[in-house]
Amino acid sequence: MFSKAFRVKSNTAIKGSDRRKLRTDVAAAFPALSSEQLSELVPNREELNVVKLYAHKGDAVTVYANNGNPVLFEMEKTFYPTVYTLWSYPDLLPAFSTWPPVLQRLAGGADLMLPGVMVPSCGLPQVQQGTLCAITLVGNRAPVAVGVATMSTAEMLAAGMKGKGFTVLHAYTDHLWGFGDKSYPPIIAPLVAEPAELESTDDDDKDEKGPEPDSDLCIAPSLQMNIGNLSLQEGDGCARLMEEEEPSETGAVEMAEDIAELQPETEDGRTPQEQMDELLHQCFFHALKCKVKKSELPLLTSTFLRNHMFSCCPEGQQLDIKKSSYKKLSKFLQYMQQQKIVQVKELNKGVESIVHIDWKHADIRSFVIPEVFSAVSTAPESKRGAGEQLYHAPEIIPLYGVSAKMAPLFQESGHKKGSILSNSDVRNIIISYVKTNELVDETNKNFVKVNPILCDCLLDKWEQEEILKLKWDDLLSRCLEQLQPYHQVTFFGHEPIVRKGNLDPIDITIAQRSSNKKVTIIKNLELYGLDPQLVANTLQQRVQASATINTLPGAKDRVQVQIQGNQINHLAKLLLEEYQLQRKYIQGLEKAPKLNRKK
DSSP: OOSSOOEEEEEEEOOHHHHHHHHHHHHHHOTTSOHHHHHHHSOSSSOEEEEEEEOTTSOEEEEEEETTEEEEEEETTEEEEOHHHHHHOTTSSOEEEEOHHHHHHHHTTOOEEGGGEEOOTTOOOOOOTTOEEEEEETTEEEEEEEEEESSOHHHHHHTTSOSEEEEEEEETTSHHHHTTTOOOOBOOOOSSOOHHHHHTHHHHHHOSSSOOOOTTOBOOHHHHHHHHTTTTSSSSHHHHOSTTOOTTOHHHHHHHHHHHHHOOOOTTSOOHHHHHHHHHHHHHHHHHHHTOOGGGOSEEHHHIIIIIIGGGSOTTOOOOGGGSSSOSHHHHHHHHHHTTSEEEEEEETTEEEEEEEOTTSHHHHTOOOOSSOOOOOOSOOSSOOHHHHTOOOOEEEEEEEOOTTTHHHHGGGTOOTTOEEEHHHHHHHHHHHHHHTTOBOSSOTTEEEOOHHHHHHHOOGGGTTTOOEEEHHHHHHHHHHHSEEEEEEEOTTSOOEEEESOOOOEEEEEEEOGGGOEEEEEEOOGGGTOOHHHHHHHHHHHHTOOEEEEEOTTOTTOEEEEEESOOHHHHHIIIIIISOOOGGGEEOGGGOOOOOOOO
């Protein structure tokens, strides 16, 4: 239900009398909760909000948020706990366990099929059709999803554990989870040791780099991978998967089929994901031990990956973080920070840097460089080299925020002041508004009649008595002009970042120094994920001129590159042709010196 973005209609605080009513309703829905637990869930004084929203399919949902975290959601007068609540009260609902590879599909909107359910030695919980249930991962009682049973336990067993078992309403990492603080599930040990856990004890002891189940650890992606080692080896449920599924259950069938596709074993008994995790760890520790120097810190995480980790990848192999259990560099480094190997900070908004490395850490000191290793050179060359090709220009999307002046125009579509929309969203909303209110001019459909709301939102005071109609293009352009500018930047391997205002371009200027000498100054490289030091070194080698890095005046933790001479032509080639940045994001290219042409 929350696998796609939802639309918030309202967000208001809950007052005293409403809190008491809510506490009564929750107590009736979940009688297992004690009075103390009810007071924690629906507190008397702490921040408690009711958020009304529409799911992507149009379902009206009411969400109750405690200190910013959604704790309950209500549909058709039925209450459901979120994963945040179930982490505090893991025994609130009957729980069924599945394998870690299934989690990604659940968060993507798939239902849970019975071949993906692990049957413990003590048997399955006894439930009836329609019972609200929690879904956990093998080895951890912390629920990762909430669903409704489609059949009773007896019917599940009678069906040979085939078919759809649970309709999933909400899962860890979906958009409802993202509405909160996005914390990881805690580690809650099983009440009874599960067979898969007992079989894997020896393997877990040998895994020196795997996280230990300490109480202060969260479920990092690598831990999910370690638990994933246990799956597909216990019983024949996941091995058989969906051999005889009904075609009507397409989404759930695809999920179950992907369990097998995600975890095919290779000759050495490991899955491709496990092999990629090992390669990722190998390149990481190799880079820390042999490549990175203390003088390079702070070091952009994207530069660390591009210039150091990729160069440590053995010949014939390709490092692809998306194929690992971490999926993204930021999650991998977050886990390594929890292990206290590195420290990562966001020195610039949306751009992370490694600021500290513990070279005395046991994992770094004990790492042994592979005997057979052929480094892939990523040093900047006079021509475009492999290392420079690895830079990925960020994806930049302009967005628009609804201002107070424009709020009446967007109110009908359920958007209010502060809502952020894309260009196509704005266009569709305006077209829908015009058609709904029958504002298309009958005599000429290229024009739109200006009603009082359009008049107040789009026209200046001196225009309001003169303009009665607007062309479609003029109407849309005026709307975009009146909205607040935002932009979304997506760096390779990172989550999208939304910022207010327009994105500052890379600024190139020519300054005059003593003795009539010119220097080229480049600013804002960090905003595009470029390492200023790397750009300076590359230019210095290509033009054989002195290049320096200076602190940007008036900007904390920002620098500018300064290189002797007017080097805009060389810089344009580097930014446009090699880094593949769009010209509209570079300011000052017109100041390039004219090239001498032979007559």
